Amino acid sequence: MTNFxxxxxxxxxxxxxxxxxxxxxxxxxxxxxxxxVIAQPEPVILTAALSTSSPTGFFSGNVFDGLIxxxxxxxxxxxxxxxxxxxxxxxxxxxNLREGVLWHDGEPFTAADVKWTLENVxxxxxxxxxxxxxxxxxxxxxxxHTVVIHFxxxxxxxxxxxxxxxxxxxxxxxxxxxxxxxxxxxxxxVGTGPFVFKEWSKGNHIVLERNPHYWDEGKPYLDRVIxxxxxxxxxxxxxxxxxxxxxxxxxxxxxxxxxxxxxxxTIQLETKGYxxxxxxxxxxxxxxxxxxxxxxxxxxIYHAIxxxxxxxxxxxxxxxxxxxxxxxxxxxxxxxxxxxxPYDPAKAEQLLDEAGLKRGADGTRLRIHLDYLxxxxxxxxxxxxxxxxxxxxxxxxxxxxxxxxxxxRRIYGDRDFDVTVQWYSGFADPLVxxxxxxxxxxxxxxxxxxxxxxxxxxxxxxxxAQAQSSGNQDERIQLFHAFQQQVQKDVPSLPVLxxxxxxxxxxxxxxxxxxxxxxxxxxxxxxxxxxxxx
Numbered sequence: 001m002t003n004f005x006x007x008x009x010x011x012x013x014x015x016x017x018x019x020x021x022x023x024x025x026x027x028x029x030x031x032x033x034x035x036x037v038i039a040q041p042e043p044v045i046l047t048a049a050l051s052t053s054s055p056t057g058f059f060s061g062n063v064f065d066g067l068i069x070x071x072x073x074x075x076x077x078x079x080x081x082x083x084x085x086x087x088x089x090x091x092x093x094x095x096n097l098r099e100g101v102l103w104h105d106g107e108p109f110t111a112a113d114v115k116w117t118l119e120n121v122x123x124x125x126x127x128x129x130x131x132x133x134x135x136x137x138x139x140x141x142x143x144x145h146t147v148v149i150h151f152x153x154x155x156x157x158x159x160x161x162x163x164x165x166x167x168x169x170x171x172x173x174x175x176x177x178x179x180x181x182x183x184x185x186x187x188x189x190v191g192t193g194p195f196v197f198k199e200w201s202k203g204n205h206i207v208l209e210r211n212p213h214y215w216d217e218g219k220p221y222l223d224r225v226i227x228x229x230x231x232x233x234x235x236x237x238x239x240x241x242x243x244x245x246x247x248x249x250x251x252x253x254x255x256x257x258x259x260x261x262x263x264x265x266t267i268q269l270e271t272k273g274y275x276x277x278x279x280x281x282x283x284x285x286x287x288x289x290x291x292x293x294x295x296x297x298x299x300x301i302y303h304a305i306x307x308x309x310x311x312x313x314x315x316x317x318x319x320x321x322x323x324x325x326x327x328x329x330x331x332x333x334x335x336x337x338x339x340x341x342p343y344d345p346a347k348a349e350q351l352l353d354e355a356g357l358k359r360g361a362d363g364t365r366l367r368i369h370l371d372y373l374x375x376x377x378x379x380x381x382x383x384x385x386x387x388x389x390x391x392x393x394x395x396x397x398x399x400x401x402x403x404x405x406x407x408x409r410r411i412y413g414d415r416d417f418d419v420t421v422q423w424y425s426g427f428a429d430p431l432v433x434x435x436x437x438x439x440x441x442x443x444x445x446x447x448x449x450x451x452x453x454x455x456x457x458x459x460x461x462x463x464x465a466q467a468q469s470s471g472n473q474d475e476r477i478q479l480f481h482a483f484q485q486q487v488q489k490d491v492p493s494l495p496v497l498x499x500x501x502x503x504x505x506x507x508x509x510x511x512x513x514x515x516x517x518x519x520x521x522x523x524x525x526x527x528x529x530x531x532x533x534x
Contacts, residue, residue, distance in 0.1 A: 027529065029221050029510070029511070029525075029527040030221065030527055030528065030529070030530075030531050031221050031223075031527070031531065032221070032222075032223055032528070032531030032532070032534075033221075033222055033223060033224075033527075033528040033531035033532075033533075033534035034222070034223060034224040034225070034226060034534055035222050035224070035225045035226070035246055035247055035509070035523060035526065035534070036225075036226045036228060036244065036245050036246055036247070037225060037226065037227050037228070037245065037246070037247045037248065037249075038227070038228055038230055038236055038239070038240075038245050038247070038248040038249075038252050039055065039058075039059065039205075039206060039227035039228060039229050040055075040229065040230055040231060040236065040252060040376065041055050041231070041374060041375055041376075041403075041404055042055065042202070042203065042229045043055040043056045043059055043206075044056070044404055044405055044408075045186050045187060046059060046060060046063070046186065046187050046188075046189050046197070046200065046206070047060060047064075047168070047170070047185075047186045047187075047189050048060035048061070048064070048164065048165050048168045048520075049064075049117065049121050049122070049125075049126060049168035049169070049170050050121065050125055050126070050180070050181065050186060051448070052126070052127050052128060052448070052449050053404070053408075053448065053449065054250060054375070054425075055375075055404075057165045057519075057520045058249060058250070058519055058520060059206065059227060060164065060165070060168065060189070060520075061163075061164045061165060061193070061520045061521050061522050062193055062194060062195045062208055062225060062522045062523055062524075063104075063189045063190075063191035063193045063195060063196070063197055063208065064164045064168050064169070064189070064191035064192065064193050065079050065080050065101075065164055065169075065191065065192045065193045065194075065522075066079045066080065066162060066163035066164035066165070066166070066167070066168070066521075067079050067080045067081040067084075067095060067097075067114070067162045067163075067167060067169065068081055068084065068159070068162040068163060069163060069515060069521070070163060070276060070515050070516050070517050071514075071515060071516075072272075072513070072514065072515060072516060073516070074275075074276075074428070074516055076159065078098070079098075079162075079163070079164075080097055080098055080101060080109065080169065080192065081095040081096060081097055081098070081162070082096055082097070082098050083095075083096040084096070084159070084162075086159070089154065089471060090151070090154030090155065090156055090471040091150065091151045091152070091153070091154055091471075092148065092149070092150055092151070093148075093149040093151070093155075093158060093159075094146070094147070094148050094149075095114070095146070095147040095148075095149070096145060096146055097109070097110070097111055097114070097144075097145040097146065097147065098145075098215060099145055100215060101192050101215045102192065102213055102215075103171045103173075103190055103191070103192055104190045104191060104192070104196045104197070104211065105171075105174075105190050107171065107173055108144075109169075109171075109192050110141075110144040110145070111141035111143070111144055111145060111146055111147045112141055112144070112172055113169050113170070113171060113172045114139075114141075114147045114169050115139045115141050115147060116170075116172040116175070116176060117168075117169045117170045117172070118133060118136065118139055118149070118167075119139060120175075120176075120180065121170060121175075121180060122167060123136065124180075125180065125181065125447075127436055127442070127447050127448065127449050127450050128161070128166070128427075128432055128433060128436055129161075129166075129167065130441075130442075131431065131435065131436065131439065131441075131464070131468060132155070132157060132158060132161060132431065132432060132468075133155075133158075134468065135151045135152045135153045135154075135155050135468065135469055136149055136150070136151055136152075136155075137150045137151060137152045138150050152469075153468070153469030153470075153471070154469065154470065154471030155468070155469075156429075156470070156471065156473060156476065157428075157429040157431040157432055157468075160427065160428035160429045160432055161427060161428070161429070161432045163276075163517055163520070163521070164193070164520065164521065164522075165517065165520035166427070166432065169192075170185075171185075171190055171191075174190055187200060188200070192215070193211065193214075193522055193524075194210070194211050194214050194216070194219055194220040194522050194523070194524035195208035195209060195210060195211055195220065195225055195522070195523070196208060196209050196210070196211050203229055204228075204229055205226055205227060205228050205229065206226070206227040207224065207225075207226050207227075208224065208225040208226075208227075209223070209224050210222065210223050210224065214524070216524060219524040219525065220522070220523060220524040220525075220526070221524075221525070221526065221527035221528075221531075222523060222526060222527065222528075223531075225523055228245065230245075233253060233254055233376065233377045236248065236252055236253050237253045237254075237257045237261070240252070240253065240261060240267065240504050241261060241264070241267070243266060243506065246505060246506035246509055246534070247503070247504075247505045247506070247509065247512070247523075248503065248504045248505070249501070249503040249504075249519055250375075250376075250501050250503075250519070251318065251376070251378065251501045251502050252376075252503075252504060253504065254316075254377050254378070255315055255316030255317075255318055255378070255502075256316055258316075258502055258504065259316075261504055262504070265507065266506060266507050266508075267504055267505070267506065267507060268504070268505055268506075268507050269502055269503070269504055270502065270503040270504075270505065270512065270513060271500060271501070271502050271503070272513045272518070273503065273512075273513040273515070273516070273517070273518030273519050273521075274500075274501050274518075274519050275329070275516040275517075276425075276427060276428060276515075276516045276517035276520070277425040277426070277427065277501075277517075277519065277520075278327050278329060278330055278425060278426035278427055278428070278433065279327075279423055279424070279425050279426070279498070279499040279501070280322050280325060280327050280423065280424065280426060280495050280496075280497065280498050280499060281319075281322070281382070281421070281422070281423040281495075281496050281497040281499050282322070282325065282422060282423065282424075282437075282493050282494055282495045282496055283301070283305075283386065283419055283420070283421060283422075283493065283494040283496060284411070284419065284420045284422055284452035284453050284492070284493050285298050285301065285418070285419055285453055285491075285492055285493070285494070286415065286417055286418055286419070286452075286453060286454060287453050287454050287455055287492045288415065288454045289418055291357065291366055291368075292418070294355045295490060295491065296351040296352070296354055296355040297351070297352065297355050297357065298490075298491045298492065298494070299341060299351055299491055300347075300348040300349075300351035300352045300355070300393065301348070301390065301395070301419075301494065302341035302491055302494045303341050303342070303343065303344045303345070303347045303348040303351070304343075304345055304348040304389050304390060304392065304393045304395075305343065305386065305389050305494070305496060306343040306389065307321035307322070307343065307496055307497065308321055308343075309343075310382070310385055310496060310497065311497055313381075313385060314378055314381045314382050314385050315378060315497065315499075315500075318499070318500040318501070318502065319497045319498055319499050319500045320497065320498040320500070321496070321497060321498070322495035322496055322497050322498045323336070323338060323340060323488070323495065324336075324338050324484050324488060324495055325424075325426065325430075325434050325437060325438075325484070325487065325493065325495050326426060326430050326434055326480065326484055327426055327498045328498060329498070330426060330428075330430070332477060333429070333430050333477060333480045333481075334484075335480070335481040335484045335485065337485075338484050338485055338488040339485070339488045339489050341491070341494075345392055345393055348393045349393050349394070352365055352366075352393060352394065352395075357394075359394045363394055364394055364395075364396050365393075365394035365395055366394070366395045366396070367395075367396045367397075367398070368390075368395060368396070368397050368398070368418035368419055369397070369398050369399075369400055369417060369418045369419070370383055370386060370387055370390075370397040370398065370399050370400070370418070370419050370420070370421070371383075371399075371400050371402070371407065371410065371411065371417050371419070371420040371421070372399070372401075372420065372421035373404075373407060373420070373421060373422050373423065374401065374402060374403060374404055374407055375404075375423075379421055380401070382421045383399045383421055384399065386419075386421065387399055397418075397419065408448040408449075409446075411448075411452050412446055412447060412448050412449070412450065412452065413446040415454065420452065422449075422452060423499060424436075424437060424449060430467070430480050430483070431464070431467055431468055435464045435467075435483070436449070436450045436451065437450070437451060437452070437453075437493055438451060438455055438457070438460050438464070438483075438487050438492070438493070439451060439460075439461060439464050440455065440456040440457070440460075440461055441461070443455075443456070452493070453492035453493055454492075455487075455490070455492035455493070457486065457487075457490060459486055460483060460486050460487060460490075463479050463480075463482055463483045463486070464483065466479050467479040467480055467483070501519070503519075508528055508529040508530065508533075508534075509526060509527075509528060510526065510527050510528070510529060511525040511526055511527060512526055
């Protein structure tokens with residue numbers, strides 16, 4: 001069996017889904033109409049090649065195409081690459097690119113764009129791809145439509161992340177020789193995708209229009225996509241209910257409102273299209289703080305959290321208590337035998353006592369700050385839930401609220417925090433989305449959504465490096481099991497919940513889910529039953 005086939009088998013086993021294929025539509029797709037989408041929180045940057053934040057991701061996939069697309073069962077489909085092949089030893093990946101594709105400014109898309117982006121963006125700035133493409137020795141472009149990537153060691157995880165979000169290609173002619181991180185096209189993006197960027201009125205809206213020269217003939221069907229910034233949860237609920245917004249994702253309204261809205265004949269609730277993400281929510285503990293250097297304190301906090309109650313109270317049942325950063329739906333890689341920390345306040349108190357954090361006269365052992373990712377009401381309510389959980393064992397937490405830029409700078413730049421509520425996507429392979437949380441190479445680089453705790457463990461770094469370079473999938477599975485055992489023993493980060501996001505959309509909007517990574521893909525297949533009404 002070739003390495004490519006082993007990789008495919010591993011992915012399929014990891015992501016076997018219970019969904020049934022949606023029944024076909026009686027009518028053919030129709031052109032026309034404007035789709036209004038909620039963008040909350042508002043993206044900080046519009047180019048996913050330089051940011052892995054979810055607000056950037058769910059916008060950017062409409063402007064940029066991926067080299068490869070995924071179907072509804074994790075199969076690979078042509079995108080900007082029409083063919084691909086991995087050598088038997090896993091060290092050479094050949095991509096045959098689609099001919100006749102144009103950037104939105106009319107310049108041709110070529111292999112030079114892929115080579116330049118890999119060498120100058122993915123390897124240098126992308127939080128996940130720095131590790132994913134670390135073993136690249138050289139990139140050859142024998143012609144304008146062929147890319148040959150040579151690896152010093154096998155990199156089996158690559159094919160799990162060549163979509164628009166995982167490996168977004170930038171136009172070399174607009175970036176080469178510039179300050180990449182401050183290039184103005186980061187916020188007025190030029191892609192090859194189904195929609196063309198037109199306007200970003202910060203704090204209000206982002207406007208995209210149909211690409212008339214799109215390579216996928218006849219698509220997209222929609223004329224326009226407008227992203228509206230609606231910070232207030234109540235206002236989002238009202239906008240969806242009134243039909244002012246036709247699409248809203250990443251659990252856009254309080255879960256208690258979602259059930260009511262989904263019962264209306266004009267609205268549908270969908271939980272598909274997030275499978276590629278493998279998301280989990282966790283608490284990061286800053287292990288550079290003196291009190292969190294003691295593993296007993298970290299374990300005590302884990303024992304203080306009732307994960308079942310948290311799922312029920314904050315997320316209204318959407319999700320599953322987590323025991324590892326590799327979520328259970330990643331069945332091939334998930335290790336259910338990791339050290340466990342069940343809800344046990346008495347055990348938490350015992351560990352805190354043993355660590356020398358005795359209750360004071362007022363019953364308080366420790367005072368900390370508790371920050372949370374400002375991505376919506378559930379994260380604020382999460383902070384409140386964890387504050388009460390910690391208070392019961394004598395830890396007083398002061399909740400801090402801030403916008404996204406301030407939050408990311410505080411956690412990953414200034415490292416001025418004690419505990420934070422965060423979530424990441426694990427994606428189709430732990431190397432793509434999980435190991436960034438624990439690899440010490442990411443500390444101190446001010447790269448958002450990497451190693452927040454500041455955790456350093458030489459054994460863990462070695463396990464990650466071995467999994468990154470192994471050409472044997474069975475060996476990689478064992479390495480990731482050992483990785484989970486170690487990080488769940490050290491618990492610098494506390495996995496709390498395997499997230500289950502939902503989408504709300506207008507009932508007359510069709511084909512909103514055509515892939516397992518739909519949430520980061522495009523609306524090129526979406527269409528209205530009667531576009532004249534939209």
